[in-house]
Amino acid sequence: MFQYEVPSSPNQVPPHTASPSSHNATMNAAPTVNLNATSPLLKLPRELRDEIYNHLLLPLHTYTSTPPRSRFAIHKFSTPQPTYIDTRILLPVRPPMNILGTCRMLREECVEVVASLLNSSKTISKPRNQEGIRSNAGAGKGDEADWEENNNDGCVQITMEICRPIRSNLGSIIPIRDTLSPCFLTLAPIILSKVKRVRFVVWAGWMWWSGPQRRPAELQLARRIRSTHCLTPDQMDETAYASSMAKFVEPNEPDPLTDTLDAVLEHLPLVDTVEVVAPLHVSDYWNWDLPQKKWKGVEGWLESPICESGKRRWKSVQRSLVVCQPPTESLQLVFYRKTEVWERDSTDPDNAMGREVRITEKTAEIPDEWPNQTEIEYETREYSRIE
Incomplete structure (x- = not known):
């Protein structure tokens, strides 16, 4: 015979007599989160976590400063696009966003791993998929962007344009580039502020190559x-x-490239190794009205400090003028290169002479038979100065 068990309390409901509504409420209730629980990844040794971070890093990526144009909104083609100091930012490796958004500790450790790879002299970037993952292929110039990626040596690369006109159906105009892009300002506190070496690629117009107007x-x-x-x-x-x-x-106005580098390096406090590459299209090299020695117009910038801020302690600064034919990587030739290497500080506390800077200059003239003739002779000049 069936026996019914009387509840000990009037508020107590037997399990088999629970109402369907209370059962559904229990099933639909949000799961409770234990705030004191730690991620299983944090229980692993740091060396093993670094190996996991290296395995999860994403490959080379090029960020662009301007948004893509809509192919379906015809009326937007007449709207002028904003111009910024930086045109493209190339990262050989980058952290995955899901790890950066997990917790602060994983975020800091992952950024440290990425920064150590970007600061090392032998960085091996992961190969990118053939279909490409560029954030905005329409905003940048495809041939030039491909040439930059092919010549990257594994460090952070920032592309800028100086005195370069923008051409349209109604003519050309040289825009004012005096602000950094939102993309740069977003990456600066996360990754860019941790790097110690950076490479600048400067696509300049005729006004910069010809020098200041006298x-x-x-x-x-x-x-x-x-x-x-x-x-x-x-x-x-x-x-x-x-x-x-x-x-x-000559006017006493500073070189526009110096002002641009000042604005960028202000957000990169740890940078002590800089390489500046100024490529020049082979057609512009032969057709522009420039001096016989093409670097004569920019001698003022070549002889001046890389930036006006004198508080930064440099290790190495290299400036290269290159004639190229993008996107072909092999069709390029350096016709001017200046390398400045700062010696380490003396251990003598009474040494008030300053730091010695060893400078090496290599110059050459592009032969008329280039690119058929690739062998050229460089004139090398070595000297030093005290800072």
């Missing part, structure tokens, strides 16, 4: 005298001769 110092005075006085033919000849022999002065 003006004669006494030309305005000669014009004023000639317009306010009636001169004899002899005096006019003397005035014209003085105008032609007037000394040319």
Whole structure:
């Protein structure tokens, strides 16, 4: 005979008599989270965790500063795109976002692993898929971006454009690039502020390669005298001769590339090794109205410090001028290279001479038969200075 067990309390409900609504509420309730529980990954030794981070790192990636244009919104093509100091940012390796968003400890450890790889002299980047994962292929120039990726040596690479016009159906204009892109400002506190070496690729226009525009110092005075006085033919000849022999002065304005590097290096406090590469298309090398020695127009920048801030302690600074034909990696030739290496500080506390800087300059002229003739002779000059 069936016997019913009486509840000990009026509020107690037997298990077999529980209402369906209470059962559904129990099933739909959110699972409780134990805040004191730790991730199983944190229980592993640090060396093993670093190996796991290396296995999970993502391959090479190129970030672009401008958003992609919509192919279906025709009216947006007439809207001018914003221009920034940085055009592209190339990372040989990058951390996965799911690890960065797990917890603070995993985030810091993963960023340390990425920074150690980017700062090492022999960084091996992971191969990228053939279909490509570039964030925005339409924003950048494809051939130039491919050339930059092929010539990357495993360090962070930032691409910039100086005095370079933007061409459209109505002509061309040189935009003002005085702000950093949101992409750069996002990556700076996460990864870029941890790197110690960086490579800049500068695509510059004719105005930068030709150098600052010089003006004669006494030309305005000669014009004023000639317009306010009636001169004899002899005096006019003397005035014209003085105008032609007037000394040319260059403006004291800083080089635009120096200002641009200052703005970028301000967000990279640990950088002590810099390489600046200024590539020049082979067609522009032969067709632009430049001096016989193509680096003469930028001698002011080559002889000046890499940036105006004098508080940074450099290890190595290298500047290279390259003629190239993107995207072909083999069709490139360096016609100027300047390497500055700072010696280590002396252990003598009384040494007030400063640090010695060893400088090596290599120059060459591109032969007319290039690229058929690839062998050229470099003129090497070595000297030093004290800072």
